[in-house]
Amino acid sequence: MNLVLFGPPGSGKGTQAERLRDDMKLRHLSTGDLLRDAVARETELGKKVKHVLASGQLVSDDIVLALMRDAIVAVGGDGDLKGWLLDGFPRTIGQAQGLDGLLAELGQKIDAVVVLDVDRDAVVDRLSGRRTCTQCKTVWHVKNNPPAVEGVCDRCGGTLVQRDDDKPETIAARLDVYEKQTRPILEHYRGSVTLHEVDGAMPVDKVTRAIERVLS
Numbered sequence: 001m002n003l004v005l006f007g008p009p010g011s012g013k014g015t016q017a018e019r020l021r022d023d024m025k026l027r028h029l030s031t032g033d034l035l036r037d038a039v040a041r042e043t044e045l046g047k048k049v050k051h052v053l054a055s056g057q058l059v060s061d062d063i064v065l066a067l068m069r070d071a072i073v074a075v076g077g078d079g080d081l082k083g084w085l086l087d088g089f090p091r092t093i094g095q096a097q098g099l100d101g102l103l104a105e106l107g108q109k110i111d112a113v114v115v116l117d118v119d120r121d122a123v124v125d126r127l128s129g130r131r132t133c134t135q136c137k138t139v140w141h142v143k144n145n146p147p148a149v150e151g152v153c154d155r156c157g158g159t160l161v162q163r164d165d166d167k168p169e170t171i172a173a174r175l176d177v178y179e180k181q182t183r184p185i186l187e188h189y190r191g192s193v194t195l196h197e198v199d200g201a202m203p204v205d206k207v208t209r210a211i212e213r214v215l216s
Helices: 013-024 031-041 044-054 061-076 093-106 120-128 168-189 204-215
Strands: 003-006 027-030 084-087 112-117 130-133 139-141 195-199
Touching (some): 003 013, 003 168, 013 027, 013 084, 027 031, 027 061, 031 044, 031 061, 061 084, 061 093, 093 168, 112 168, 112 204, 120 168, 195 204
Parallel strands (some): 003 084, 003 112, 027 084
Antiparallel strands (some): 130 139
């Protein structure tokens, strides 16, 4: 089964991607991992990526699609895998159209798109409550997983801080980008691919069961 997983920042998308990968024997493909792997292995594409990043530019869709193509082809050659799971891709209509062409060329298709829906206020509350230890990097939450002493890490006694990424104004900006970029992509797939919307605000285990239920 070939899946695409969408969800706003703070929806638990990364956690669900890992669970689906293990439970359904899928290769988890994320653009960040593919880019880092190509650079580390110093492939031809990796050298191009390294040059682009060193110059402060954004990696082009052509390069990302080429990396994705190689990764998808590799999945087909692994008898232990039953498909792939795209996480964080496509991000734009252009990438979605490029992926359509790539899959048509390979004789493959997306079997389902899963969207984790989480209320905007819930996302802000979930992310803005996170506090990170400056020493051991353990993440706590002021409501859901508070330390014994406010502002102090239980594990190492380090100082807990709110990262810039977890500040409400930054979260709001990231959610705006997600809505602007992702909603049109969902409309692109609606009608041509089976699209499932799952309540991402539920406890992690319930979200996993809900996803597996709609995919069964």
